[in-house]
Amino acid sequence: MNTIQSNSYPIFFENTIGELSKFVREGDYSRFFILTDENTAIHCLPVLQVEFAGYDNFDIIEINAGEESKDIDFCIGIWKMLIDFGADRKSLLINLGGGVISDLGGFAASTFKRGIDFVHVPTTLLSQVDASVGGKTGIDIDRIKNIIGTFTQPKAVFINNDFLTSLPARQILSGTAEMLKHGLIMDAAYWAALKNSDLSAPSVDLIYRSVEIKNKVVMEDPTEKGIRKALNFGHTIGHAVETNSLLNDEDPLTHGEAIAIGMICEAYLAHKKTGLSSDDLAEIVAVFTGLYPKYDLSKTDYAELCKIMLKDKKNQNGNINCTLLNKIGECNLDNICSEAELYESLAFYAEL
Amino acid sequence: MNTIQSNSYPIFFENTIGELSKFVREGDYSRFFILTDENTAIHCLPVLQVEFAGYDNFDIIEINAGEESKDIDFCIGIWKMLIDFGADRKSLLINLGGGVISDLGGFAASTFKRGIDFVHVPTTLLSQVDASVGGKTGIDIDRIKNIIGTFTQPKAVFINNDFLTSLPARQILSGTAEMLKHGLIMDAAYWAALKNSDLSAPSVDLIYRSVEIKNKVVMEDPTEKGIRKALNFGHTIGHAVETNSLLNDEDPLTHGEAIAIGMICEAYLAHKKTGLSSDDLAEIVAVFTGLYPKYDLSKTDYAELCKIMLKDKKNQNGNINCTLLNKIGECNLDNICSEAELYESLAFYAEL
Numbered sequence: 001m002n003t004i005q006s007n008s009y010p011i012f013f014e015n016t017i018g019e020l021s022k023f024v025r026e027g028d029y030s031r032f033f034i035l036t037d038e039n040t041a042i043h044c045l046p047v048l049q050v051e052f053a054g055y056d057n058f059d060i061i062e063i064n065a066g067e068e069s070k071d072i073d074f075c076i077g078i079w080k081m082l083i084d085f086g087a088d089r090k091s092l093l094i095n096l097g098g099g100v101i102s103d104l105g106g107f108a109a110s111t112f113k114r115g116i117d118f119v120h121v122p123t124t125l126l127s128q129v130d131a132s133v134g135g136k137t138g139i140d141i142d143r144i145k146n147i148i149g150t151f152t153q154p155k156a157v158f159i160n161n162d163f164l165t166s167l168p169a170r171q172i173l174s175g176t177a178e179m180l181k182h183g184l185i186m187d188a189a190y191w192a193a194l195k196n197s198d199l200s201a202p203s204v205d206l207i208y209r210s211v212e213i214k215n216k217v218v219m220e221d222p223t224e225k226g227i228r229k230a231l232n233f234g235h236t237i238g239h240a241v242e243t244n245s246l247l248n249d250e251d252p253l254t255h256g257e258a259i260a261i262g263m264i265c266e267a268y269l270a271h272k273k274t275g276l277s278s279d280d281l282a283e284i285v286a287v288f289t290g291l292y293p294k295y296d297l298s299k300t301d302y303a304e305l306c307k308i309m310l311k312d313k314k315n316q317n318g319n320i321n322c323t324l325l326n327k328i329g330e331c332n333l334d335n336i337c338s339e340a341e342l343y344e345s346l347a348f349y350a351e352l
Numbered sequence: 353m354n355t356i357q358s359n360s361y362p363i364f365f366e367n368t369i370g371e372l373s374k375f376v377r378e379g380d381y382s383r384f385f386i387l388t389d390e391n392t393a394i395h396c397l398p399v400l401q402v403e404f405a406g407y408d409n410f411d412i413i414e415i416n417a418g419e420e421s422k423d424i425d426f427c428i429g430i431w432k433m434l435i436d437f438g439a440d441r442k443s444l445l446i447n448l449g450g451g452v453i454s455d456l457g458g459f460a461a462s463t464f465k466r467g468i469d470f471v472h473v474p475t476t477l478l479s480q481v482d483a484s485v486g487g488k489t490g491i492d493i494d495r496i497k498n499i500i501g502t503f504t505q506p507k508a509v510f511i512n513n514d515f516l517t518s519l520p521a522r523q524i525l526s527g528t529a530e531m532l533k534h535g536l537i538m539d540a541a542y543w544a545a546l547k548n549s550d551l552s553a554p555s556v557d558l559i560y561r562s563v564e565i566k567n568k569v570v571m572e573d574p575t576e577k578g579i580r581k582a583l584n585f586g587h588t589i590g591h592a593v594e595t596n597s598l599l600n601d602e603d604p605l606t607h608g609e610a611i612a613i614g615m616i617c618e619a620y621l622a623h624k625k626t627g628l629s630s631d632d633l634a635e636i637v638a639v640f641t642g643l644y645p646k647y648d649l650s651k652t653d654y655a656e657l658c659k660i661m662l663k664d665k666k667n668q669n670g671n672i673n674c675t676l677l678n679k680i681g682e683c684n685l686d687n688i689c690s691e692a693e694l695y696e697s698l699a700f701y702a703e704l
Contacts (some may be wrong), residue, residue, distance in 0.1 A: 030669045076424060079493055079500060088667055111463070114488065114501045115575075136466065141431055148431060149466045150502060223466075315440055317382050 004208075006215050007222065009156050011133060013208055016158040020121065021051050023156055024092065027117070032058045032092040033085065035078065035105040037065040040097045043166040044123045048096065059085045063104075065097075067246060070104050070140045072148065078108040092117045092155075098124035099131035099255070102154075103146065106137030110152035119156045123163040125175025125202065126255060129182070129210040132157045134218040134228075143247060144311055145239060151223050159211065161204050169200055173291060174256030176202065177234075180287065181263060182213040185230045188329030195287055230331040232314060232323040237345065238262020240308040244300060253295060260288040261295055264352070265345035270324035272341065274332040283328065289352060297350040302343050309342070356560075358567050359574065361508050363485060365560055368510040372473065373403050375508055376444065379469070384410045384444040385437065387430065387457040389417040392449045395518040396475045400448065411437045415456075417449075419598060422456050422492045424500065430460040444469045444507075450476035451483035451607070454506075455498065458489030462504035471508045475515040477527025477554065478607060481534070481562040484509045486570040486580075495599060496663055497591060503575050511563065513556050521552055525643060526608030528554065529586075532639065533615060534565040537582045540681030547639055582683040584666055585675040589697065590614020592660040596652060605647060612640040613647055616704070617697035622676035624693065626684040635680065641704060649702040654695050661694070 004011040012019040024032055032055075036045050041062050052058060061081050063069045082091070095105035095118060102120045109118035122132040138149030164172065176199045183191025190209055197206060214231065221228040238259030245253040253261075267284045270276035309320050319336045326332050337345075356363040364371045376384060384407075388397050393414050404410060413433050415421045434443070447457035447470060454472045461470035474484040490501030516524065528551045535543025542561055549558060566583065573580040590611030597605040605613075619636045622628035661672050671688045678684050689697075 072424075072428060076493065083493070083496065083499065083663065086670070088669070090669070107463075111459075111500050111502055113499065114490070114503055138466070141428065141435070144435065147435065147465065148463050150463055151466055311435070317440070317442070318438070 004211060004215055006133065006153070006157075007135075007219050008153050011157040011159060011211060011215065013159050013161075013204060016121070016160040017047060017051050019156075020048075020094070020119070020158045023119065024052070024055075027092060027155075028090075029092040029117070030057070030088050030090040031086065032094060033061055033082065033087065034058065034094045034096055035061045035063070035101055036096045037063050037069065037101060039065045040101070040123050044096055044121075044163050048094070048121075063101075065100075067100060067140070070100050070138070072139055072141055075104060075108050075139050078104070079112060082108070082112055087112065087116065089113050089116055092119070094119055094121060096121045096123060097127070098122065099127045102127055102131045103136070103138045103149070106152060106154065107139050107149055110137050110150045115152065117155045119158065120154050121158045121160065123160075124167060125164055125172050125207070126178060127175075128159050128164075128207055129175055129214065130178045132159070133211055133214050135222060143243060145243060159207065161207070170254060172200055172202070174254035176291065177256030177260045177263070177288075179206065179210045181231070181233055181259070182210045184263070184284070184325060184328055185233050185323070185331040186213050186217070186329060188327075191328055199291060226333070229314070229323050229333045233325065233331055234259045234263030234266050236262065236309055236312060236314065236320060236322045236337075237265045237305070237342065239312060240305040241295075241297070241300075243308050244305055257292050257295065260292045261297070261349055264288050264349050266322055266324055268345045268348040269322060269335070269337060269341060270326075270332070272344075273335055273337075274324040274326055276325050276327060280325070280328045285352065294352070297346060300346075302346050305346065306339050306342055356563060356567055358485065358505070359487075359571050360505050363509040363511060363563060363567065365511050365513075365556065368473070368512040369399060369403050371508075372400075372446070372471070372510045375471065376404070379444060379507075380442075381444040381469070382409070382440050382442040383438065384446060385413055385434065385439065386410065386446045386448055387413045387415070387453055387460075388448045389415050389421065389453060391417045392453070392475050396448055396473075396515050400446070400473075415453075417452075419452060419492070422452050422490070424491055424493055427456060427460050427491050430456070431464060434460070434464055439464065439468065441465050441468060444471070446471055446473060448473045448475060450474065450479040454479055454483045455488070455490045455501070458504060458506065459491050459501055462489050462502045467504065469507045471510065472506050473510045473512065475512075476519060477516055477524050477559070478530060479527075480511050480516075480559055481527055481566065482530045484511070485563055485566050487574060495595060497595060511559065513559070522606060524552055524554070526606035528643065529608030529612045529615070529640075531558065531562045533583070533585055533611070534562045536615070536636070536677060536680055537585050537675070537683040538565050538569070538681065540679075543680055551643060578685070581666070581675050581685045583675075585677065585683055586611045586615030586618050588614065588661055588664060588666060588672060588674045588689075589617045589657070589694065591664060592657040593647075593649070593652075595660050596657055609644050609647065612644045613649070613701055616640050616701050618674055618676055620697045620700040621674060621687070621689060621693060622678075622684070624696075625687055625689075626676040626678055628677050628679060632677070632680045637704065646704070649698060652698075654698050657698065658691050658694055
């Protein structure tokens with residue numbers, strides 16, 4: 001285990017700060033910029049500042065932590081700072097943070113002067129196994145997640161396990177949900193291995209395998225015309241639950257908590273529609289309910305959730321489209337689900 | 353003469369409304385949207401409304417005419433309307449208008465849900481010979497032109513000569529400047545043909561040849577790493593003069609008027625630096641001063657113009673980079689020009 005080669009860029013797992021430093025040195029950039037948030041500024045940025053102490057051609061752009069920062073207004077703020085700092089086409093943006101930083105920074109860089117280089121240094125488990133690989137950038141408008149974005153590949157990704165030690169347990173578990181998804185859609189043995197490990201502190205080997213699965217899928221289908229939809233398992237319902245929670249809850253669900261709910265609901269739909277066995281369904285329910293606190297969905301307006309689902313990018317012609325499972329380790333793409341079916345699956349979760 | 357094939361899309365010159373209609377029909381789009389401005393809504397939109405009278409799955413998005421509409425705020429407005437109108441990934445945006453519409457609409461479409469299809473129906477001479485071909489999209493921030501954008505190809509371009517009849521003479525001449533540039537950088541015979549024609553109403557054949565030249569250049573170099581820089585002749589200084597005029601003049605220069613000034617200044621630099629003969633310089637000056645009213649550059653702050661040039665996307669490492677000419681019909685890329693040289697070239701124009 002060392003480096004994964006994606007379409008056009010390497011994903012480093014070892015000596016990542018040294019590799020980043022080498023990348024910047026050899027890239028001959030006119031200037032570089034580190035995009036960070038108030039959390040990574042404390043826990044991760046100092047490591048980079050030590051590494052780049054000898055450079056005088058970089059600036060730091062710090063934003064607030066949290067999904068609210070993925071709004072277009074923050075993006076405009078980043079563009080204006082790049083202008084003020086004199087960024088040119090030979091500049092580099094280093095996205096140091098979680099999914100918000102990589103999605104937002106990736107979008108800002110991919111559109112600044114029609115595209116400057118960017119790399120990701122993901123600092124959360126979720127962004128290491130999900131957002132940092134695959135070339136999707138995105139921002140929210142009116143809280144509709146990733147409604148605006150591009151498909152643009154980073155020039156490199158640096159996955160540093162040390163950064164995870166500063167994360168609260170709840171943030172680790174948010175990433176674990178995506179790792180479990182990788183097993184469910186594609187690799188039953190990996191699912192089994194995850195189930196039997198300490199998921200509050202996943203090993204580098206397990207993270208590596210998740211990145212390997214995600215990378216394989218996105219390399220086959222970079223712009224989501226086919227197999228990449230596999231990664232949407234749990235996300236049609238999960239995204240809606242997440243958006244709704246963000247709008248209404250004082251302490252909103254994490255991404256992982258929301259898609260864990262989505263995976264339970266969509267596993268139920270898979271049991272109804274694509275042949276997922278009762279045993280597999282029971283196993284999936286047991287794993288997710290064991291890892292994540294029960295969320296009181298009964299108070300949620302199902303019609304409102306369906307309205308959010310209808311705005312999902314994955315839909316066409318006004319139909320709600322789900323990726324389901326045939327069995328643990330094997331996905332089933334493009335299942336149109338009726339509102340009645342979606343309500344039933346939400347009720348299934350609510351009544352657990 | 354009929355159709356030019358670009359990288360991945362056709363450029364139609366004949367029966368363009370019929371071809372557009374066929375394109376929409378065969379594209380099997382869930383919905384389509386026509387982006388128009390207050391001028392094209394009067395002069396061009398009715399033709400499309402007649403053509404699409406039988407469709408019930410389209411909406412019209414109208415914006416104000418003028419460069420001010422290329423701001424990010426208008427782009428956000430378009431994104432929100434696409435959301436409200438229920439646009440999905442299988443939707444199409446038809447950009448009906450000049451360069452502002454194609455640049456802005458192209459950017460909005462290329463980033464909406466990470467990219468939906470768009471086509472251009474350019475309605476000004478300038479946009480027919482310039483903005484609609486080449487796959488550059490862009491918006492302005494703080495009046496810095498095209499500072500944000502993508503390289504994204506349209507799915508087709510429909511060049512309808514009939515739309516030009518509604519244009520004021522000054523708008524026609526704005527496009528003529530780009531046609532003359534195509535001759536200067538690449539085709540001395542075309543320059544000579546243009547010089548000897550009635551440039552207040554260029555023939556379809558002449559327009560076709562301009563599109564052919566531009567298309568050849570951008571196909572070789574879609575992301576402006578090399579030969580595409582040829583198209584920047586006159587634009588380093590011209591863009592700065594245009595921006596400055598937009599900020600300060602009650603009746604600002606058109607794009608063509610500004611780059612005509614830029615081409616005179618840069619022809620002067622070419623005479624100084626890359627061997628353009630005195631005769632060629634005199635001919636270039638004569639043609640442009642014959643076509644465009646003299647602009648009083650003497651009141652303009654040259655230092656301010658250089659400051660604008662330094663923010664130009666074309667620069668790297670803080671140097672101002674110009675495309676110059678060896679002779680009429682042959683360009684010379686990547687010439688770094690000092691502030692003193694730029695001042696001298698501006699004074700050359702001012703003293704004409």
